[in-house]
Amino acid sequence: MILIDDVSKTYRRARGKGEVPALVRIAASIADGEFVAVVGPSGCGKSTLLYMIGGFVPMTAGRILVDGKPVTGPGPDRGPVFQEFALFPWRTALDNILFGLQEQRVPKALAKARALELIEMVHLKGYEHFYPKELSGGMKQRVAIARTLAYDPAILLMDEPFGALDAHTRTMLQDELLAIWERQRKTVLFVTHGVDEAVYLADRVLVMTAAPGRIKADIPIGLPRPRRRDDLLRDPRYQNHVIEIGHLMDRPVAV
Protein backbone atom coordinates (compact mmCIF):
# COMPACT_ATOMS: atom_id res chain seq x y z
CA MET A 1 0.00 0.00 0.00
CA ILE A 2 1.30 3.40 -1.02
CA LEU A 3 0.00 6.46 0.78
CA ILE A 4 0.82 9.85 -0.71
CA ASP A 5 0.07 12.28 2.08
CA ASP A 6 -0.20 15.94 1.11
CA VAL A 7 3.01 15.95 -0.92
CA SER A 8 4.34 19.10 -2.57
CA LYS A 9 7.44 19.70 -4.60
CA THR A 10 9.04 23.03 -5.35
CA TYR A 11 12.02 23.52 -7.61
CA ARG A 12 14.49 26.29 -6.97
CA ARG A 13 15.25 28.19 -10.13
CA ALA A 14 18.77 28.68 -11.41
CA ARG A 15 20.78 31.56 -9.84
CA GLY A 16 18.30 32.00 -7.01
CA LYS A 17 15.57 33.49 -9.17
CA GLY A 18 12.82 32.28 -6.88
CA GLU A 19 11.00 28.97 -6.74
CA VAL A 20 8.67 27.11 -9.06
CA PRO A 21 5.96 24.86 -7.68
CA ALA A 22 5.97 21.54 -9.54
CA LEU A 23 3.47 19.55 -7.51
CA VAL A 24 0.89 20.95 -5.12
CA ARG A 25 -0.63 19.01 -2.23
CA ILE A 26 -0.90 15.60 -3.83
CA ALA A 27 -2.89 13.05 -1.88
CA ALA A 28 -3.66 9.54 -3.08
CA SER A 29 -3.46 5.97 -1.98
CA ILE A 30 -2.70 2.89 -4.01
CA ALA A 31 -3.70 -0.53 -2.79
CA ASP A 32 -1.53 -3.63 -3.02
CA GLY A 33 -1.80 -5.29 -6.40
CA GLU A 34 -3.51 -2.29 -7.93
CA PHE A 35 -2.54 -1.01 -11.38
CA VAL A 36 -2.76 2.77 -11.29
CA ALA A 37 -1.99 5.02 -14.24
CA VAL A 38 -1.10 8.69 -13.84
CA VAL A 39 -1.86 10.86 -16.85
CA GLY A 40 -1.38 14.55 -17.39
CA PRO A 41 0.02 17.08 -19.84
CA SER A 42 3.80 17.12 -20.17
CA GLY A 43 5.53 19.10 -17.45
CA CYS A 44 2.76 18.49 -14.92
CA GLY A 45 5.14 16.74 -12.54
CA LYS A 46 3.79 13.21 -12.92
CA SER A 47 7.26 11.77 -13.36
CA THR A 48 8.52 13.78 -10.39
CA LEU A 49 5.78 12.22 -8.27
CA LEU A 50 6.98 8.78 -9.36
CA TYR A 51 10.62 9.66 -8.56
CA MET A 52 9.59 10.80 -5.08
CA ILE A 53 7.80 7.52 -4.43
CA GLY A 54 10.96 5.79 -5.63
CA GLY A 55 12.97 7.86 -3.15
CA PHE A 56 15.18 9.21 -5.93
CA VAL A 57 14.07 12.82 -5.55
CA PRO A 58 13.30 14.49 -2.20
CA MET A 59 9.89 16.06 -1.60
CA THR A 60 9.50 19.60 -0.34
CA ALA A 61 6.52 18.94 1.95
CA GLY A 62 4.32 16.05 2.98
CA ARG A 63 5.24 12.39 3.20
CA ILE A 64 4.92 9.16 1.31
CA LEU A 65 4.32 5.91 3.16
CA VAL A 66 4.99 2.52 1.63
CA ASP A 67 3.49 -0.22 3.78
CA GLY A 68 3.33 2.29 6.62
CA LYS A 69 7.01 3.24 6.41
CA PRO A 70 7.98 6.74 5.26
CA VAL A 71 10.07 6.85 2.08
CA THR A 72 13.52 8.27 2.78
CA GLY A 73 15.40 6.81 -0.16
CA PRO A 74 15.38 4.14 -2.84
CA GLY A 75 14.75 0.52 -1.91
CA PRO A 76 14.35 -2.84 -3.61
CA ASP A 77 10.64 -2.90 -2.74
CA ARG A 78 10.13 -0.25 -5.45
CA GLY A 79 11.51 -1.12 -8.87
CA PRO A 80 11.81 1.67 -11.45
CA VAL A 81 11.43 1.34 -15.23
CA PHE A 82 12.34 4.44 -17.21
CA GLN A 83 11.38 5.75 -20.61
CA GLU A 84 15.08 5.97 -21.51
CA PHE A 85 15.63 2.35 -20.40
CA ALA A 86 18.74 3.37 -18.39
CA LEU A 87 20.37 0.01 -19.08
CA PHE A 88 24.04 -0.49 -18.24
CA PRO A 89 25.52 -0.31 -21.75
CA TRP A 90 28.67 -2.25 -20.79
CA ARG A 91 26.61 -5.23 -19.66
CA THR A 92 24.91 -7.69 -21.96
CA ALA A 93 21.15 -8.25 -21.72
CA LEU A 94 21.71 -11.16 -19.34
CA ASP A 95 24.24 -9.26 -17.21
CA ASN A 96 21.88 -6.30 -16.93
CA ILE A 97 19.20 -8.61 -15.56
CA LEU A 98 21.77 -10.17 -13.21
CA PHE A 99 22.83 -6.81 -11.73
CA GLY A 100 20.18 -6.62 -9.02
CA LEU A 101 20.60 -10.27 -8.12
CA GLN A 102 24.36 -9.83 -7.78
CA GLU A 103 23.84 -6.80 -5.56
CA GLN A 104 21.54 -8.86 -3.37
CA ARG A 105 24.11 -11.64 -3.24
CA VAL A 106 21.87 -14.27 -4.72
CA PRO A 107 24.02 -17.40 -5.31
CA LYS A 108 25.44 -17.43 -8.85
CA ALA A 109 23.69 -20.50 -10.22
CA LEU A 110 20.36 -19.44 -8.80
CA ALA A 111 20.73 -15.89 -10.15
CA LYS A 112 21.62 -17.16 -13.60
CA ALA A 113 18.64 -19.53 -13.69
CA ARG A 114 16.36 -16.69 -12.64
CA ALA A 115 17.80 -14.31 -15.23
CA LEU A 116 17.38 -16.87 -18.01
CA GLU A 117 13.80 -17.44 -16.91
CA LEU A 118 13.21 -13.68 -17.23
CA ILE A 119 14.87 -13.61 -20.65
CA GLU A 120 12.26 -16.12 -21.76
CA MET A 121 9.47 -14.22 -20.07
CA VAL A 122 10.27 -11.05 -22.03
CA HIS A 123 10.81 -13.02 -25.25
CA LEU A 124 14.52 -12.32 -25.65
CA LYS A 125 15.82 -15.86 -25.96
CA GLY A 126 18.85 -15.78 -28.26
CA TYR A 127 19.69 -12.20 -27.29
CA GLU A 128 21.17 -12.95 -23.84
CA HIS A 129 24.66 -11.93 -24.86
CA PHE A 130 23.77 -8.85 -26.87
CA TYR A 131 24.84 -5.44 -25.65
CA PRO A 132 22.11 -2.80 -25.32
CA LYS A 133 23.46 -0.93 -28.35
CA GLU A 134 22.80 -4.02 -30.44
CA LEU A 135 19.13 -4.18 -29.39
CA SER A 136 16.11 -2.29 -30.71
CA GLY A 137 14.18 0.11 -28.47
CA GLY A 138 11.52 -2.46 -27.70
CA MET A 139 14.13 -5.08 -26.83
CA LYS A 140 15.96 -2.64 -24.58
CA GLN A 141 12.79 -1.90 -22.68
CA ARG A 142 12.12 -5.63 -22.35
CA VAL A 143 15.58 -6.02 -20.81
CA ALA A 144 14.92 -3.08 -18.49
CA ILE A 145 11.61 -4.55 -17.34
CA ALA A 146 13.27 -7.92 -16.77
CA ARG A 147 16.13 -6.24 -14.88
CA THR A 148 13.60 -4.74 -12.50
CA LEU A 149 11.40 -7.84 -12.20
CA ALA A 150 14.54 -9.87 -11.40
CA TYR A 151 14.74 -8.64 -7.82
CA ASP A 152 11.00 -9.03 -7.39
CA PRO A 153 9.96 -5.60 -6.13
CA ALA A 154 6.44 -5.42 -4.69
CA ILE A 155 5.89 -2.14 -6.53
CA LEU A 156 6.74 -1.27 -10.13
CA LEU A 157 7.29 2.42 -10.82
CA MET A 158 7.00 2.85 -14.56
CA ASP A 159 7.89 6.25 -15.98
CA GLU A 160 6.42 6.50 -19.50
CA PRO A 161 8.06 3.16 -20.21
CA PHE A 162 6.70 2.84 -23.74
CA GLY A 163 6.90 6.54 -24.63
CA ALA A 164 10.03 6.17 -26.75
CA LEU A 165 8.78 3.20 -28.76
CA ASP A 166 6.98 3.04 -32.08
CA ALA A 167 3.23 2.40 -32.02
CA HIS A 168 3.44 -1.28 -32.94
CA THR A 169 6.15 -2.12 -30.40
CA ARG A 170 4.28 -0.13 -27.77
CA THR A 171 1.14 -2.20 -28.36
CA MET A 172 3.10 -5.43 -28.06
CA LEU A 173 4.80 -4.37 -24.86
CA GLN A 174 1.51 -3.20 -23.34
CA ASP A 175 0.08 -6.68 -23.91
CA GLU A 176 3.20 -8.35 -22.54
CA LEU A 177 3.14 -6.13 -19.47
CA LEU A 178 -0.51 -6.96 -18.87
CA ALA A 179 0.19 -10.68 -19.22
CA ILE A 180 3.02 -10.46 -16.66
CA TRP A 181 0.89 -8.35 -14.33
CA GLU A 182 -2.02 -10.81 -14.54
CA ARG A 183 0.33 -13.49 -13.24
CA GLN A 184 2.31 -11.52 -10.66
CA ARG A 185 -0.24 -8.90 -9.56
CA LYS A 186 2.37 -6.45 -8.43
CA THR A 187 1.37 -2.93 -7.48
CA VAL A 188 2.04 -0.80 -10.56
CA LEU A 189 2.25 2.93 -10.83
CA PHE A 190 2.35 3.77 -14.51
CA VAL A 191 3.02 7.31 -15.68
CA THR A 192 2.02 8.10 -19.25
CA HIS A 193 0.55 10.82 -21.40
CA GLY A 194 -1.30 8.26 -23.48
CA VAL A 195 -4.92 8.25 -22.36
CA ASP A 196 -5.81 5.10 -24.28
CA GLU A 197 -2.78 3.33 -22.83
CA ALA A 198 -3.81 4.36 -19.30
CA VAL A 199 -7.40 3.13 -19.73
CA TYR A 200 -6.29 -0.09 -21.40
CA LEU A 201 -3.84 -1.03 -18.64
CA ALA A 202 -5.06 0.43 -15.37
CA ASP A 203 -7.61 -0.23 -12.65
CA ARG A 204 -7.61 3.46 -11.88
CA VAL A 205 -6.46 6.57 -13.67
CA LEU A 206 -5.25 9.64 -11.81
CA VAL A 207 -5.60 12.72 -14.01
CA MET A 208 -3.31 15.63 -13.27
CA THR A 209 -3.59 19.30 -14.15
CA ALA A 210 -0.99 21.22 -16.12
CA ALA A 211 1.92 22.60 -14.07
CA PRO A 212 1.91 23.03 -11.17
CA GLY A 213 0.47 19.54 -10.96
CA ARG A 214 -2.50 18.67 -8.82
CA ILE A 215 -4.70 15.63 -8.97
CA LYS A 216 -7.76 16.67 -10.93
CA ALA A 217 -9.65 13.40 -11.03
CA ASP A 218 -9.39 9.83 -9.82
CA ILE A 219 -11.23 7.60 -12.23
CA PRO A 220 -11.84 3.90 -11.58
CA ILE A 221 -11.73 1.84 -14.75
CA GLY A 222 -14.22 -0.94 -14.18
CA LEU A 223 -13.31 -2.95 -17.25
CA PRO A 224 -13.13 -6.73 -16.82
CA ARG A 225 -9.86 -8.63 -16.68
CA PRO A 226 -8.05 -10.32 -18.22
CA ARG A 227 -8.32 -7.67 -20.87
CA ARG A 228 -8.17 -8.38 -24.55
CA ARG A 229 -7.38 -5.48 -26.80
CA ASP A 230 -9.95 -6.31 -29.48
CA ASP A 231 -12.79 -6.63 -26.99
CA LEU A 232 -11.77 -3.49 -25.21
CA LEU A 233 -11.56 -1.32 -28.31
CA ARG A 234 -15.16 -2.29 -29.13
CA ASP A 235 -16.35 -1.76 -25.56
CA PRO A 236 -18.31 1.54 -25.20
CA ARG A 237 -17.13 1.81 -21.57
CA TYR A 238 -13.52 1.87 -22.76
CA GLN A 239 -14.34 4.46 -25.39
CA ASN A 240 -16.21 6.63 -22.89
CA HIS A 241 -13.33 6.55 -20.44
CA VAL A 242 -10.87 7.56 -23.15
CA ILE A 243 -13.12 10.44 -24.22
CA GLU A 244 -13.85 11.56 -20.67
CA ILE A 245 -10.20 11.54 -19.58
CA GLY A 246 -9.18 13.19 -22.82
CA HIS A 247 -11.52 16.08 -22.01
CA LEU A 248 -10.21 16.23 -18.47
CA MET A 249 -6.73 16.71 -19.86
CA ASP A 250 -7.96 19.88 -21.57
CA ARG A 251 -7.32 18.73 -25.07
CA PRO A 252 -9.32 17.22 -27.87
CA VAL A 253 -9.29 13.44 -28.03
CA ALA A 254 -6.96 12.07 -30.62
CA VAL A 255 -8.85 9.59 -32.81
Next chain:
Amino acid sequence: MRARSDRFGSALAPLVVVAVLLALWQAAALAIRSSYLPPMTEILPVLGRLLWSGDLYPDLASTLARLFVGLGIGLVLGIPLGLVSGRSPAFANFITPILAAFYPVPKAALMPIVMLWFGAGDFSKILIIVLTVSLPLVYHAQQGARAVDDKMIWSAQAVGCGSLRRLFRVVLPSALPEILIGTRVAIVIGVIVTITSEMIVRQTGLGNYLFTALDMGQFTLTYAVILVVAALGFLLDWAFEIVRRRLTVWAPDRLDADVAATS
Protein backbone atom coordinates in the same frame (compact mmCIF):
# COMPACT_ATOMS: atom_id res chain seq x y z
CA MET B 1 33.46 -5.84 -49.53
CA ARG B 2 33.52 -2.10 -49.17
CA ALA B 3 34.44 -2.45 -45.53
CA ARG B 4 37.43 -4.61 -46.44
CA SER B 5 38.79 -2.18 -49.01
CA ASP B 6 38.28 0.65 -46.50
CA ARG B 7 40.26 -1.24 -43.91
CA PHE B 8 43.01 -1.92 -46.42
CA GLY B 9 43.00 1.75 -47.36
CA SER B 10 43.19 2.91 -43.76
CA ALA B 11 46.20 0.63 -43.15
CA LEU B 12 47.90 1.90 -46.28
CA ALA B 13 47.27 5.61 -45.74
CA PRO B 14 49.82 6.16 -42.93
CA LEU B 15 52.49 4.33 -44.95
CA VAL B 16 51.85 6.59 -47.92
CA VAL B 17 52.04 9.67 -45.69
CA VAL B 18 55.35 8.49 -44.17
CA ALA B 19 56.79 7.74 -47.64
CA VAL B 20 55.80 11.19 -48.89
CA LEU B 21 57.32 12.89 -45.83
CA LEU B 22 60.58 10.95 -46.22
CA ALA B 23 60.72 11.84 -49.90
CA LEU B 24 60.14 15.54 -49.17
CA TRP B 25 62.87 15.40 -46.54
CA GLN B 26 65.25 13.80 -49.00
CA ALA B 27 64.53 16.46 -51.61
CA ALA B 28 64.98 19.28 -49.10
CA ALA B 29 68.23 17.80 -47.79
CA LEU B 30 69.67 17.39 -51.28
CA ALA B 31 68.68 20.96 -52.12
CA ILE B 32 70.07 22.56 -48.96
CA ARG B 33 73.16 20.38 -48.48
CA SER B 34 73.83 21.18 -44.83
CA SER B 35 75.22 18.89 -42.15
CA TYR B 36 72.34 20.09 -39.95
CA LEU B 37 69.93 18.44 -42.38
CA PRO B 38 71.36 15.10 -43.52
CA PRO B 39 69.46 13.30 -46.27
CA MET B 40 67.29 10.30 -45.46
CA THR B 41 69.62 8.11 -47.48
CA GLU B 42 72.19 8.74 -44.73
CA ILE B 43 69.84 8.78 -41.74
CA LEU B 44 68.11 5.48 -42.52
CA PRO B 45 71.33 3.41 -42.72
CA VAL B 46 72.45 4.94 -39.40
CA LEU B 47 69.06 4.09 -37.96
CA GLY B 48 69.45 0.55 -39.26
CA ARG B 49 72.89 0.17 -37.65
CA LEU B 50 71.59 1.73 -34.43
CA LEU B 51 68.79 -0.80 -34.17
CA TRP B 52 71.03 -3.68 -35.29
CA SER B 53 73.87 -2.91 -32.85
CA GLY B 54 71.50 -2.79 -29.88
CA ASP B 55 73.40 0.24 -28.57
CA LEU B 56 70.16 2.12 -27.99
CA TYR B 57 68.18 -0.62 -26.29
CA PRO B 58 69.27 -0.11 -22.66
CA ASP B 59 68.23 3.55 -22.97
CA LEU B 60 65.00 2.62 -24.74
CA ALA B 61 64.26 0.16 -21.96
CA SER B 62 64.87 2.69 -19.19
CA THR B 63 62.68 5.25 -20.95
CA LEU B 64 59.87 2.73 -21.33
CA ALA B 65 60.23 1.53 -17.74
CA ARG B 66 59.90 5.07 -16.36
CA LEU B 67 57.05 5.85 -18.72
CA PHE B 68 55.05 2.75 -17.75
CA VAL B 69 55.67 3.10 -14.02
CA GLY B 70 54.65 6.77 -14.25
CA LEU B 71 51.55 5.96 -16.28
CA GLY B 72 50.61 3.15 -13.92
CA ILE B 73 50.83 5.35 -10.84
CA GLY B 74 49.07 8.15 -12.73
CA LEU B 75 46.18 5.84 -13.61
CA VAL B 76 45.84 4.57 -10.05
CA LEU B 77 45.84 8.12 -8.63
CA GLY B 78 44.12 10.07 -11.38
CA ILE B 79 41.12 7.90 -12.18
CA PRO B 80 39.68 7.59 -8.64
CA LEU B 81 40.36 11.28 -8.03
CA GLY B 82 38.51 12.18 -11.22
CA LEU B 83 35.61 9.82 -10.60
CA VAL B 84 35.04 11.06 -7.04
CA SER B 85 35.28 14.71 -8.07
CA GLY B 86 32.86 14.02 -10.93
CA ARG B 87 30.25 12.69 -8.51
CA SER B 88 30.87 15.01 -5.57
CA PRO B 89 30.46 18.72 -6.34
CA ALA B 90 31.99 19.61 -2.96
CA PHE B 91 35.14 17.65 -3.73
CA ALA B 92 35.22 19.05 -7.26
CA ASN B 93 35.07 22.61 -5.91
CA PHE B 94 38.04 21.74 -3.74
CA ILE B 95 40.35 20.23 -6.34
CA THR B 96 39.32 22.02 -9.56
CA PRO B 97 41.15 25.29 -8.80
CA ILE B 98 44.27 23.35 -7.83
CA LEU B 99 44.17 21.36 -11.07
CA ALA B 100 43.38 24.42 -13.18
CA ALA B 101 46.38 26.27 -11.77
CA PHE B 102 48.66 23.28 -12.10
CA TYR B 103 47.68 22.12 -15.59
CA PRO B 104 49.45 24.81 -17.65
CA VAL B 105 52.70 24.57 -15.67
CA PRO B 106 55.24 22.67 -17.78
CA LYS B 107 56.02 19.89 -15.35
CA ALA B 108 59.43 19.16 -16.88
CA ALA B 109 60.42 22.70 -15.92
CA LEU B 110 59.89 21.69 -12.29
CA MET B 111 62.56 19.04 -12.74
CA PRO B 112 65.42 21.11 -11.23
CA ILE B 113 63.33 21.93 -8.15
CA VAL B 114 62.14 18.39 -7.72
CA MET B 115 65.76 17.28 -8.00
CA LEU B 116 66.70 19.60 -5.13
CA TRP B 117 64.18 17.78 -2.97
CA PHE B 118 64.46 14.21 -4.15
CA GLY B 119 67.80 13.99 -5.96
CA ALA B 120 68.48 13.25 -9.59
CA GLY B 121 67.35 9.60 -9.56
CA ASP B 122 64.39 7.82 -11.04
CA PHE B 123 62.10 8.96 -8.24
CA SER B 124 62.23 12.58 -9.37
CA LYS B 125 61.70 11.69 -13.01
CA ILE B 126 58.81 9.38 -12.27
CA LEU B 127 57.26 11.99 -9.99
CA ILE B 128 57.30 14.46 -12.87
CA ILE B 129 55.77 11.89 -15.20
CA VAL B 130 53.04 11.07 -12.68
CA LEU B 131 52.21 14.74 -12.17
CA THR B 132 51.96 15.25 -15.92
CA VAL B 133 49.91 12.23 -16.91
CA SER B 134 47.53 12.44 -13.93
CA LEU B 135 45.99 15.70 -15.09
CA PRO B 136 44.30 14.56 -18.31
CA LEU B 137 43.26 11.38 -16.51
CA VAL B 138 41.62 13.34 -13.69
CA TYR B 139 39.88 15.65 -16.14
CA HIS B 140 38.55 12.94 -18.40
CA ALA B 141 37.52 10.68 -15.52
CA GLN B 142 35.72 13.65 -13.97
CA GLN B 143 33.92 14.44 -17.21
CA GLY B 144 32.96 10.80 -17.66
CA ALA B 145 31.70 10.53 -14.09
CA ARG B 146 29.64 13.70 -14.44
CA ALA B 147 27.98 12.41 -17.58
CA VAL B 148 26.66 9.23 -15.96
CA ASP B 149 22.91 9.08 -16.49
CA ASP B 150 21.01 9.79 -13.25
CA LYS B 151 18.55 7.05 -14.04
CA MET B 152 21.38 4.54 -14.32
CA ILE B 153 22.49 5.60 -10.84
CA TRP B 154 18.91 5.31 -9.58
CA SER B 155 18.55 1.85 -11.08
CA ALA B 156 21.59 0.80 -9.03
CA GLN B 157 20.40 2.62 -5.89
CA ALA B 158 17.07 0.82 -6.07
CA VAL B 159 18.79 -2.52 -5.49
CA GLY B 160 20.79 -1.17 -2.57
CA CYS B 161 24.06 -0.47 -4.39
CA GLY B 162 25.74 2.08 -2.09
CA SER B 163 27.77 5.07 -3.25
CA LEU B 164 31.24 3.51 -2.94
CA ARG B 165 30.11 0.33 -4.67
CA ARG B 166 28.40 2.39 -7.36
CA LEU B 167 31.69 4.12 -8.06
CA PHE B 168 33.14 0.80 -9.23
CA ARG B 169 30.03 -0.94 -10.51
CA VAL B 170 28.38 1.94 -12.37
CA VAL B 171 30.41 5.15 -12.52
CA LEU B 172 33.73 3.60 -13.54
CA PRO B 173 32.40 1.44 -16.41
CA SER B 174 30.09 4.20 -17.57
CA ALA B 175 33.00 6.66 -17.65
CA LEU B 176 35.41 4.15 -19.20
CA PRO B 177 35.22 5.40 -22.80
CA GLU B 178 36.01 8.92 -21.59
CA ILE B 179 38.77 7.64 -19.26
CA LEU B 180 40.41 5.78 -22.14
CA ILE B 181 40.43 8.95 -24.23
CA GLY B 182 42.21 10.61 -21.31
CA THR B 183 44.61 7.68 -21.16
CA ARG B 184 45.47 8.11 -24.82
CA VAL B 185 46.33 11.75 -24.17
CA ALA B 186 48.28 10.70 -21.07
CA ILE B 187 50.39 8.23 -23.06
CA VAL B 188 51.37 10.82 -25.65
CA ILE B 189 52.25 13.57 -23.18
CA GLY B 190 53.87 10.88 -21.02
CA VAL B 191 56.32 10.09 -23.82
CA ILE B 192 57.04 13.82 -24.21
CA VAL B 193 57.69 14.47 -20.53
CA THR B 194 59.71 11.29 -20.04
CA ILE B 195 62.11 12.17 -22.83
CA THR B 196 62.21 15.85 -21.85
CA SER B 197 63.08 14.95 -18.26
CA GLU B 198 65.87 12.72 -19.56
CA MET B 199 67.23 15.63 -21.55
CA ILE B 200 67.32 17.76 -18.40
CA VAL B 201 68.78 15.12 -16.12
CA ARG B 202 71.27 13.44 -18.37
CA GLN B 203 71.73 9.91 -17.12
CA THR B 204 69.93 7.29 -19.16
CA GLY B 205 67.06 7.10 -21.59
CA LEU B 206 66.28 8.12 -25.14
CA GLY B 207 66.34 11.81 -24.21
CA ASN B 208 69.87 11.48 -22.86
CA TYR B 209 71.03 9.47 -25.89
CA LEU B 210 69.57 12.07 -28.21
CA PHE B 211 71.25 15.00 -26.47
CA THR B 212 74.56 13.16 -26.27
CA ALA B 213 74.49 12.59 -30.03
CA LEU B 214 73.66 16.25 -30.54
CA ASP B 215 76.49 17.40 -28.23
CA MET B 216 78.94 15.34 -30.21
CA GLY B 217 77.74 16.82 -33.47
CA GLN B 218 76.43 13.49 -34.72
CA PHE B 219 73.47 15.02 -36.51
CA THR B 220 72.66 11.95 -38.55
CA LEU B 221 72.50 9.87 -35.38
CA THR B 222 70.43 12.59 -33.68
CA TYR B 223 67.84 12.39 -36.43
CA ALA B 224 67.88 8.60 -36.29
CA VAL B 225 67.04 8.76 -32.55
CA ILE B 226 64.28 11.29 -33.27
CA LEU B 227 62.82 8.80 -35.72
CA VAL B 228 62.97 6.14 -33.01
CA VAL B 229 61.06 8.45 -30.65
CA ALA B 230 58.46 9.17 -33.33
CA ALA B 231 58.04 5.45 -34.05
CA LEU B 232 57.77 4.75 -30.32
CA GLY B 233 54.96 7.30 -29.99
CA PHE B 234 53.21 5.90 -33.02
CA LEU B 235 53.46 2.28 -31.86
CA LEU B 236 52.29 3.03 -28.32
CA ASP B 237 49.30 4.93 -29.64
CA TRP B 238 48.48 2.21 -32.15
CA ALA B 239 48.73 -0.54 -29.54
CA PHE B 240 46.62 1.44 -27.10
CA GLU B 241 43.94 2.03 -29.71
CA ILE B 242 43.57 -1.74 -30.07
CA VAL B 243 43.19 -2.08 -26.29
CA ARG B 244 40.78 0.84 -26.16
CA ARG B 245 38.53 -0.59 -28.86
CA ARG B 246 38.52 -3.99 -27.15
CA LEU B 247 37.50 -2.45 -23.83
CA THR B 248 34.71 -0.36 -25.32
CA VAL B 249 33.10 -2.70 -27.87
CA TRP B 250 29.87 -2.16 -25.99
CA ALA B 251 29.96 1.62 -26.22
CA PRO B 252 27.46 3.25 -28.54
CA ASP B 253 29.51 4.64 -31.40
CA ARG B 254 27.95 6.57 -34.21
CA LEU B 255 30.40 5.30 -36.80
CA ASP B 256 29.89 1.66 -35.72
CA ALA B 257 26.13 2.14 -35.87
CA ASP B 258 26.40 3.46 -39.43
CA VAL B 259 28.49 0.51 -40.53
CA ALA B 260 26.01 -1.91 -38.95
CA ALA B 261 23.10 -0.14 -40.63
CA THR B 262 24.62 -0.24 -44.12
CA SER B 263 26.00 -3.78 -44.04
